[in-house]
Amino acid sequence: MNKLKLTALLYFFILWSGQSYAQQKKNVSLEDVFKSNTFNQKSVYGINWMKDGQYYSSLQRGLTGPKVVKINVTTGEESETLIDGGALGINFSSYSFNPEETKALIASEVESIYRRSSKGVYHVVDLKNGSSQKLMDGEKIMYATLSPDNDKVAFVKDNNLYFIELESKEVTQITLDGKRNHIINGAADWVYEEEFSMSKAFDWSPDGKKIAFIRFDETEVPEFNMQTWGKLYPEDYRFKYPKAGEKNALVSIHIYDLDSKKTVKVDTGEESDIYLPRIYWTGDVSTLAFLKMNRLQNQLDLMYANANSGESKLILQEKADTYVDLDYNDDLRFLEGDKGFIRTSEQDGFKHVYHHDNEGKLIRQITSGNWEVTNLVGVDEKNKKIYYISTEASPLERNLYVINMDGKGKKILTPEKGTTSVNMSRDFKYYIANHSSANSPLRVTLNEASGKLVKVLEENAELKSAIANYNISPREFFTFNTVDGTSLNAYMIKPADFDGNKKYPVLMYVYGGPGSQNVTNSWGGTRDFWHHHLASEGYIVVCVDNRGTGARGRDFKHITYANLGKFETEDQIAGAKHLGSLPYVDKSRIGIWGWSYGGYMSSLALMIGNDVFKSAIAVAPVTTWRYYDTIYTERYLQTPQMNAAGYDNYSPITHVNSLKGNLLLIHGTGDDNVHFQNAVDLVDALVKADKQFETMYYPNRNHGIYGGNTTWHLYSLMTDFIKRKL
Incomplete structure (x- = not known):
């Protein structure tokens, strides 16, 4: 055999081997995602x-x-x-x-x-x-917490606050009036837990001699009733749930003195229809700080209370024409040595870091720019440095920065593209970084404060190796302009064997709620790999962050104020029209799906955009904001009494007559958050409008719809619907 023939044969063997290897790659199956958990990181x-x-x-x-x-x-x-x-x-x-x-x-x-x-x-x-x-x-018991002097533990039991002496085992009951569905001491009610992200509602003073706690009187709050199934006679589960426009719990702050065994009530003002979402000990054992908000949440007050007398004074106030977002004003750090406090606020249009003295006077704005500080990691008082995560590089990215307290010397510590979260040591010498990107799973590292790598703790090598055996297309980011010319961020997952000369159906995935964000350069979870499965079946999956979502400043987020659903739906329809203009998209086969707020959005998009969308899946959707809770809903829509049109104009129930395409409605009967009532009333309206649709309810499942075989069943159901109707 001459040299030329040998070379040709060798080339053919290499080419054949490569093709054979490529052919050995597997498509992502439902079993891979939901049965064998192949892609869990x-x-x-x-x-x-x-x-x-x-x-x-x-x-x-x-x-x-x-x-x-x-x-x-x-x-x-x-x-x-x-x-x-x-x-x-x-x-x-x-x-x-x-x-x-x-x-x-x-x-x-x-x-x-x-x-x-x-x-x-x-x-x-x-x-x-x-x-x-x-x-x-x-x-x-609930929320057991050691005292600073280490010899007592405070906790909540049966809606009352207690503490126990560890040596003597003597138990002291601080409150006596706790009663289910009436009075709660030291723990949050349902709506505070869900919307203010708090459950424990008490705190030891720094010297362990006092306990401050919040009391919730929910006697007048209307009860919601859910039936639980599985017994001969279904049982009722009743709990207090304040729907928009209804009565909230009356809240008050109290401070118990362990020595005197007396409780002082803190003066929170004359207005009773308020929110008290945070309490903090300032470091001074005689001063308790707390946040107060009005019912419409467009005013936030930082107050200081005398822990002995309960007298209080206003330290700082922030107002807005729309709302003051607690999530953007929740990073409050009190400095030692009477040096004031560090806080975050979006008062200049973007969330940034501010330094105030103890009387609330602004010393300086530490960070600034058309980007957001998403997390205040820590304040190193000794070295006068502040560590924070921000979107300065891009709304799609999260990077760790350090800056001097005088606002100078800013430095990026994690310049790699992707999303980073940080757990920093108390002495600010080290941090543990959790980093991922859209196409690279979680990597956990130990680093010096300078950013220098010390050790890789986890890099998901097994997952990377497993993924290499599958036909998976990388997530592609792109932008397009919506109806008012605003540029929106989006991503696309194409089939691994994508052919630009073919026409593909598209499934859009949406959440879209105020301040949320789905389009980020970060690793996806189980839901993302379900999308990869759909891509392997010949679908293009697309996600669009509409106006009203987060990481792009106050004005971009607050545009939906008093009119939830309008701009978000316009943007999802605009996204579908943009996709329909692409040469490789079959514009007659565009669908949309979402969960919770996303279920609300997918329902609206199918009805209002009936000339654009062929099919939609709505999982656990809000179908009328009249059925959702006070804190969340009124923050964005005011009360139904003040803004009835804002509640009704963009309710899916209002638009049932516009339904032309295929709708699959899914809900759990045990959903304590978005009640099954939402699905029932939408079904009733659809029946009255003589509209055909498909539906599935999951008995006793909550808002997450999981447990046992549930997740597998749910995603199998949705996959079948997509294949039949898209």
């Missing part, structure tokens, strides 16, 4: 920084049970086991240390209540001798 869980900054602790699960190990920062090696669940005979799921790291609180048998609330069996572990003490003889 790993992380590092339960990390707590130790007080000296040279160690951190991590919760790990082994064959003998959970354990908390102490890890050397510089070497990455485990130095000792701090809590051994196997040896203690306790299968705990969470832990926390006291400041001195001599004791720990661990929780087991934890039972979820709502989104953030839970109760469980708590033990106090002595880290010196390894012994444990079970609290309240194993009775389930």
